[in-house]
Amino acid sequence: MNRTDEGVKSFQKGLTILCDNGMDSSELFAMLSGNLLIALVSENKFEECDGILDSIQQYCIKTGNIGPYKNALFSAANKAALIGNYEKALCFNDQLLEQNITEEEKSIIDNQRNTIVFNQESVIRLTELETQFSSLQIGSEDWFETGHKLSSAYYLVKAHDKNADVLRKMYQAISLNDAVGADYYLWVINNIFGLSLESEAYSDALKYANEKQNYLVGLSDVPAEYNYNSLNDIIVAKMKSNTLDGIDSELDKIESYYRMTYGEISSEYATYLHNRGRAYQLQNKLEEAKTTLLRSITIQNKVEGKPLGRTVKYYMEVEQQLSEL
Secondary structure, eight states: OOHHHHHHHHHHHHHHHHHHTTOTTSHHHHHHHHHHHHHHHHTTOGGGHHHHHHHHHHHHHHHTOOHHHHHHHHHHHHHHHHTTOHHHHHHHHHHHHTSOOOHHHHHHHHHHHHHHHHHHHHHHTHHHHHHHHHHSOTTSHHHHHHHHHHHHHHHHTTOHHHHHHHHHHHHHHGGGOHHHHHHHHHHHHHHHHHHHHHTTOHHHHHHHHHHHHHHHHTSSSOOHHHHHHHHHHHHHHHHHHTOOTTHHHHHHHHHHHHHHHHOSSSHHHHHHHHHHHHHHHHTTOHHHHHHHHHHHHHHHHHHHSSOOHHHHHHHHHHHHHHHTO
């Protein structure tokens, strides 16, 4: 039995207990139902999804809150697309568009649909895109656009080595046509940074993170969020490469921005605490690490309904380290 299947059974058992105790109108019921839906989608058990969606919809009717149903459909569409079932992802998206939604929600849902369609078409056209990318003039607008689609397709089918090769070629070609290449620069360097982390090339990841930050500093009218997300990438790369010089002051900047922008009870602030706690652990400041990671877990539980696995992992490591002193 795999972990996802175990999760399905656990969520089903939890829902049964809640129903038996008359708690099918509780927030916990909605949360477990949403988790069960995503677990079923992950297992391609789409024939069971309709029943769970009906249960969530009935919960929303009882409580007068349609939010959990819309959130469930949105998450299901993302998960279905992630596992490559684009047709089912579009079905969930269609159901979502049929709901009573605001203009802001419609914009978000339309963006989701556009992304799903783009990914679907990129995968279908993979062989065609490979041929075009090798035949077009390097550095031309059509070449960059094709490279963008081809890289996305390789990412979706998990052809990581081929994806890295395309991204490196695009990165090297940016200087050949500044007028076009600059439009793709941040997208390319973000993806190279991500692949460097995945392949455990942490020194390369730090190099690309610093390069991106220097690029953003040189631009005018850059949203503050871009700069702080970039700074966060540097922090992650520093921790992964165990190159901690200057990390405390960088984390201080993130803390101040996240607290003022999102508040202390937010997923963003919980992420800051996760990174701060991990940095304390790497600096062997174990008591500070324990307190900070526990705060992150507490906020994650409040905001997301469950803690991030890596935060719990680091917390348990710190507990073990403290017990050995």
